[in-house]
Amino acid sequence: MPPGDTRRDLLRLCLGGALIRPGWTAGPKSRVVIARDPLVRPSTGAVDSARLAGLLDRAVQSLYNSDSPLEAWKKIARPNEVVGLKINCLAGRGSSTNPVLVDAICERLRQAGVPDRNIVVWDRLNADLEHAGFRVATRKDRIRFIGNDESGYESELAVFGSVGSLISKTLTQVCDVMINLPVLKDHGIVGVTMALKNMFGTIHNPNKYHTAAGDPYVADVNMLPPIRTKLRLTICDAIAPQYEGGPSYMPQWAWPFNCLLASRDPVALDYTGWKIIEQQRATKGLPTLLAAKREPAYIARAADAQHRLGTNDPAQIEKVEA
DSSP states (O other): OOTTOOHHHHHSOOOTTOOOOSBSOOSSOEEEEEEEOTTSSOSSSOOOHHHHHHHHHHHHHHHHTOSSHHHHHHHHOOTTSOEEEEOOOTTOTTSSOOHHHHHHHHHHHHHTTOOGGGEEEEESOHHHHHHTTOOOBOOTTSOEEEEHHHHOBOSSOEEETTEEEOBBHIIIIIOSEEEEOOEEEEETTTEEESTTGGGGGGBSOGGGGOGGGGTTHHHHHHTSTTHHHHEEEEEEEEEEEESSSOSSOOGGGBOOOOEEEEESOHHHHHHHHHHHHHHHHHHTTOOOTTTTTOOOTHHHHHHBTTTOSOOOOGGGEEEEEO
């Protein structure tokens, strides 16, 4: 962390002045948990699995306001449900969902009564999983690690607004619920990539939807059933996020934030993560994403009256440090 920065400085997000489209109905605030442990990954060394598991426990328990982490996980998934963990492996080791985090989540699901055969970890390609440090596994009596090229896509287009896509059979035919596990990072075309953008890994034609900084395409993709209906939770890996040069791994623009973001509202999570990235960009003397002509307007779109996927109104987002 640069001299003069403090944890509180980075968490004091610049929430004013962003575009807010009406749509998300007023009610209980959307909670976004910001859980940090500076020792999860020392500046030199690997992720501490025990500390990361503890950080995960704090994040989930705080999000669900539960008496224990196990109680929270029992709210997330039932033993008879097949739980899909949608990871992000595009950038390979260094800027993909950390395998240690995935292992910790699988262990907590087991403790909540979900058997191994009901846990599926997936992304677009088998090769992407392997490059990110996962091992492809297809046996149905164990935790499966598979790419969409293994499971295939539906034969009929799912359509909403500007998009028409074939959805992964892993999501449509295998999973009952989905836990979204994106990475907090910059994206050179659509501004940022977190919860909403990670759903591009569930469709067959994501390359079509990057023009105009992903607006309205990212929001429209998230409206496709079953993406919209099966998402239950997002846990964003912000252990070593990236504020420039994404989505490829560029270590010179990563920083040790040692954080997990958790929310049931993907729009509120993306809004909060976007502001963290903007704060870090400002610290490093980089222009805002608006000035760089890639502000993620799709976040506001996802909150509007046609989508109602969550809220981007800072007055309706309850940020909780854990």
